[in-house]
Amino acid sequence: MSSTTDTRIQPGSTVLWDKGDAAGHDILGTRTFGFWLYMLTDAMVYAAFFAAFGVLAHNAGLNSKSVLAAVFNAQGAYRETIALFASVLAYGYAMVALKKGSRSGVAVGTVVALVLGLVFLGMVSGDMERLFGQGIVPQSNGFLSIVFTLIIYHALHIIVGAIWMLVMLAQMGRDGFTSNVVYRLINLRIFWHFQAVIWVFIFVFVYLQGKVI
């Protein structure tokens, strides 16, 4: 019988259909929201990795103290942290330039962020190379498997972000600040800045707290 309402109907003044396309869905906000949901699923991937890390850390004792010391190179990781945070700051600068509509500002910010991202990548891969050279590899045992997986998975994101930055530089050059370009720049901001958040966890809970494992 009753539908849930107390509204008395006024046939003349009741709007039944939304004429004039006034629904006006906010495309940009919808796009960034979907990307944000994706980003959270990625965070869940990291969370699952950390759960695995917690389980496999029980067997960290399979590695000698010197191996663990070589893996948990806190000084090196700290340098990587600075590079990544600086890159995030540079991309933040690009976002401020976007607000002002400055194409050159966005380009400069993105290029600096890209270069610093590559510096970060170079440091991570240098670290990996050093460890592999000493025979410390993911195949050694379960604990090293998860440690390397966490670090390499994060580095893969930096590679994806770098490619994305190149694509955005090209699209911005071609189209200027169209709605498509702007929402992608914002999604890239979400993506890039999220890497810094994840890195805090890796730096503190893997590199630093690895000391007491």
Place this chain on the structure above:
Amino acid sequence: MFVHLQGPWNPVWGRLSLQAIPYHNPILVGTFLFAVVIALAAVGAVLYFRAGPYLWREWLTTVDHKKIGVMYCLLGLVMLFRGFADALMIRTQQAIAVGPHSPGYLGALHGYLTPFHIGQVYTAHGLIMVVFAATPLLVGIMNIIVPLQIGARDMAYPYLNALGFWLTAAAAGLVMLSLFVGNFAHGGWYGFLPYFELPYSPGVGVDYWMWAFQLSAVGTTLGSINLIATIVKMRAPGMTWMRMPIFTWASLSTNLIALTSFPVLMVSLALLGLDRYFGTHFYTAGNGGNLMLYNDLFWVWGHPEVYFLILPAFGMMSEIIPTFSEKTLFGYTTMVVASFAIGGVSWGVWLHHFFTMAAEPSVNSFYSVTTMLVGIPTGVKVFNWIFTMYRGRVRFELPMMWAVLALFLLLVGGMSGMMNAFAANDYMWHNGVFVVAHFHMMVLLIAASIFGAVEYWFPKIFGFKLEQRWGKWFFWFMVLGTAWVFVPMFILGFTGMTRRLDYVPYTQWAPYLRVMLVGMAFYVIALVFFFAHLYVSLRDRVKNRVGADPWGTSRNLEWMTHSPVPAYNFAYIPHVHARDEWAWRKENGVASLANESFEDIHMPRNTGVPVLLGALSFVLCFGLIWRIWWLSAASLALVVLVIIVRSFARNTDEVITAKTVAGVEGAVDDALPSAARG
């Protein structure tokens, strides 16, 4: 870098060779011939009717949520058939291979399936029914109905929607391909560790299972992002949260589960992949691996996944029961709360899948209690449905019959679930068929809800009703089959029968197993009636044409547009005033759908990119399964390239002109009689 393999491998073909084709197995050859006949018939029909361009233009490249939903449902139905064929094989084998004197055929010592073969059959049965039958059917129905119920013209991301479908289809294709090229995993659908590690399962079967699973997980995650964003961002003006139709609420809750839990499945499978391809030690026995870690991560996904399947089914029941009780839903708010309570609790119960792991008693007790908590919101739902029917004018048309069947199955499955929640009980019957019977009650209730939902919403999508006579035969034989298969299975569970047997040692169980086979015969007859139901419905489609509101007592927004729904859904976006907007309009006498002047409508343009990406992912996974590295590398590079190139496209939208809209709107007749009434 890659782990060393036993057996032949070469750089061009990887592990692929002619030996991979199981031409010596008459069952698989027969299946292959059957598949070839079906495929030839389909291709022939397409060529004969010159339907190729139409199919490509209107279906394969579509970004229309309704058509994608229909394709999801078709995929689900095909895979349901395959999964049923697997079930038939398992039941037949277990009815024959009882006791040491039972006969053996086709190279099997007992029965007609070798242990290796029946292992693949039950693995495929489980994986297919959960991931490739139930999931696509539910996702398909949500895909069609949710945008209509919230008054949107499409999903938030139509292109992503198509991509999600094609990834799922590619994954289903991999499972089907494993029949004829190579083999499938043979250790159960959820995987056994360390049995699924490379040294113990060196073949490609586990790889097929792993990549098909992984690909479908990606597809489902993308789909869940899409539906959540659609519900949050695309609701029609006036549709506040507490005015949302209950099926939309159920979809939101279920997709939140998918969004949060599927990433964990991806991790559990990816770590297995790293073990199998790179020789890491996540799940190995020894070298610091932990095989229970796999079970942990898998069921962190696995239990929420169960509710991912059941919540939309609950949503469907909540739509059907009010319509056919001619009343509003009892306890709307509690229904919403219950959906989210079930979704929330689902995240804290996963250990009950491995109570026997030997965790501390306090851990097992914790998970026992959380598992029992699920019963509370579910009970709320059951009572709400019953109170909805109470003092309603209940009409037992087909959708309602399915919904009531689902209610009964929910009681049986739910009560036996409570028994399983006791860790002490689980120590008795872990991996026994009592558990199997329990969760089959649950998935059959999902199936019943799906059949009800299809009967209910079919006229909305296609513009004509399904006939009722054969449909009722189909229904009753499904009931018979369910009773005859699963009542004996509960009894066998109590007598201690374990699951996944290729040979049954106790002849005392033979009578029950044969009764179950009779039940399977009822299911086969039901299948025949199902095809008759479809055929007669299609034949009489003109006679059964219906208008906008074929059931006459429907209550929500999806009935406020024409049947079949035009491409743009609503010529004008409806303005929402009440919880059951359509019922409200009918009560207030403003239920006319006629509009005079029309406006241009912006819609996304069709694109072939999602099909291409689906095909490339298929090839990528095929290369990985057979370790054809160049093929995988090339298809991965192409995937990246296609995504980048597509991002440069400018013309992704098109306009449906006011004139076209006026033409479509002028041609429909919403006042057509509702065939089944009167």
Place this chain on the structure above:
Amino acid sequence: MTHSVDNPLHHPEVEQASFAGYLANFVITVVVMTAALWVVGDKSLSTLGFIGWTTLFAVVAVLVQAYFLLHMNWSKAQVWHTVAMLMFIPLFVVMIGLTAWMFHGLYERTMIAMPPHTMAAPMKRAAPAQAVPPVSQPVPAPKAM
């Protein structure tokens, strides 16, 4: 279906960018991470104290980032981002926490950690393997059930 006249640069998600905010985030997080690194060198801290301090620094850094970088707030443009994040956080905690709890007991009860020299030695180790005494874990007596 945005209006074509809308300028995407005036969208609230573009306008929320603030260089002062990003700079503040950079300075604070670098300081906090430096402090965390400095704690590693502090020999006077107990293990628990070390874990406590570093975890605290991580939490501060992440909260600062959530505010300045991820723009977690209740403004109209960001509210659903924030809600989604708040939905995920308990699940992270539940998954990691319950897993840790389950496996902590499980290792005690079933999987006795063995000293390295009894297991297969990791490949090509740089330093000789015997150098280290294992993280010694007393074998617990099986509990009566």
